[in-house]
Amino acid sequence: MIIIMKHNPRRSNIKRIFFNRKAISITEIMVGIALFVLAAIPSFGYLMSSVKQTAATDMENTAGVIAGSILDRILDNVEYDLVDDTLKLDQISGMTDEDGSDNNELKIKSTSFKLELEVKTIPNDQIEFGFRKTPYIKRQSSDSENADPGNDINSIKNDAKRWNTPVKLKLSQITKHKNKTFLKEIMLVIKWKDPVSGRDRTEKFTTMKANLSLVEQQGG
Amino acid sequence: MLIPMILIGMFIFIMFFFTLMRWNSSNRRMNYQDVWGRKALYLAKGGTQLALLKVSMMPTECYDALAISQLKNPYFSFKIAAERVAAGKKPVNPNPKEIDFNPGPQYLTGPGDNRDALLQDPAYVGTKEDPLSGELNVFIKAFTDDIKFAGPDTDPITGERTVPYKHGFASTKVKVLAVKGQQLYNKQTVELTVKGWVYDGMNIKREKEVTKIVEVERK
Structure with missing residues (x-):
């Protein structure tokens, strides 16, 4: 059987462009590199700034993880009466602290996160x-x-x-525990310096802790 | 020869560049949402603490509100009723001289009413989207209305605060977890849902819900 291949002018054109065995001149190489660099420089600049922004939000995310870890422990494991601004937050966070000391500062991925707790006790006559x-x-x-x-x-x-x-009714009118309080508003403040931009960053997380164990053990 | 090589090189470079950019921006968006979502989550958890405090301080008021939402008489003892039924007697006992005195009504429905049908009616029990909207839930709604921030720095209607960012929480659902025919012994097991929200840097509302199951007993 004989197969007759028809000549296709378009295919031969493509072949000529891509598989031409002619050598590349130094001028062509230089022009090629120049064009590539011209396109690459602004793109790399943009890419690098985007990477920096991502790194910054990664720090925000780490701050969120720290906040979650600390606040969960405060809500679930720390007794109501012990919740105040003297809590050793790096100790209760349960996270690995690279600096290893209880100084309300957590060092994670070489960045120091300063931790502050603002606790406001709500008086019983202000809870309705x-x-x-x-x-x-x-x-x-x-x-x-x-x-x-x-x-x-x-x-x-x-x-x-x-x-x-x-x-x-005010809580003070209901409770038999006249000298006890029942609700604390908690704000956890996490501060750090962005290692890439050098900017000071702060994130604040708010929650509340109720004196549920007292009511559970001794009634309201 | 040079033009196709540059074109192929540029194409590969652009593909690589866009993949990296997309990966970066998606990471950034996720990190951003995670942080604000976490702020909303801990507001919801804080709101749950306030709700649990109220339930534990006022169990009777809470039980009564839940009983009315189920068309039950809150004063009727379902515990005595269960004991009487087990002894082959009627659940209601109007005789005050007997030790198991348990006056009716057991339910707040009239003889011609179908309790099951009323408890399916959205006008009475609310809709799935707004579970506290039904007429029978007004007592629950009144009970949960103050599960929000209070004080001079708070919007009295929305319960929102604006410092350090606009945020708040509210109780959104109180669902009685009971099945037909189950004995409740003057206790209601309820699913309590509190929603926390924050407005992020772009003023987009980020919400999170926390659900707790609690047992409420009439005391």
């Missing part, structure tokens, strides 16, 4: 608890499971006094 008073429901004389007329949900809803009596 509101609710709607439970409606009066008449005791029934029958052994029926359902409500008699006047005692059913529609009757209760239509009686504004039964349905909508809002009450607001």
Whole structure:
């Protein structure tokens, strides 16, 4: 069987461009390198600035991880009464500190993260608890499971006094622990110097800790 | 010869450059979102602490609100009822002279009402998107309304603070975890959800939710 290959002028053109055995002159090499460098310099500059920004947000992320570790321990493992601004935060963080000393400073990936805790105790008379008073429901004389007329949900809803009596009490009016507090607002401040830009950076994380163990052990 | 070589080189370079740029910007965005998300998460956790404090200080008010949301009479003892049913008696006992006196009604529905149907009605129990919106949830809503920041530096309506960034938290869902026919013995197991939020540097609201399961007992 004979296969006749047809001549394709376009294919032969491509062949000529890509597989031409003619040597490259030094001028061509120089022009090529110059063009490449011209394109590469601004691109590399942009790439490097982008890498720096990523490195900076990576530090932010590390600050977030530190905050998570410290705040979780404060919320779950540290007793309410012990939560104050004297807590050794690097100690309770459970993270590996490259400087190894309890100085409220965590050194991670050669960057020092300074840790500060601002704790504000909320007085009991500043905590207000509101609710709607439970409606009066008449005791029934029958052994029926359902409500008699006047005692059913529609009757209760239509009686504004039964349905909508809002009450607001201060925690100081409810609790038997007059000398105890029940709520602390916590702000964890993490500061560091960005190793690339040299800029001072700060991140703040807010949470609250309630004295739940006291209520659990001794009642409200 | 030179032009195709430069073109191929440039193409490879541009591909490499864009891949790196995309990887970088995606990393940056993830890091940024992680930090703000974490701020919202710890606000939600703080809000949960306040909610748990309120529930533990006011268990009866909380139980009553939950009972009404289920069309149950909050004063009725489901514990005595369970003991009576186990002894082959009716759950309701209106006789004050008997030791297991347990006056009705057990439920707040009239004889002609279908409790199950009412507890499926979004007008009564709210929708999936807004679970506290139903009419029967007004007591729960009143109970959870103050699960937010308070004080002079707080917006009284939204409960938001603006320092060091705009942030706040609120209770978004209180779901009674009980199945039909289960005995509850004057206790309700509830799923309590608190949402924390922050507005990031680009004023985009970042939200996180924390859910706790608590047992509420009438005392």
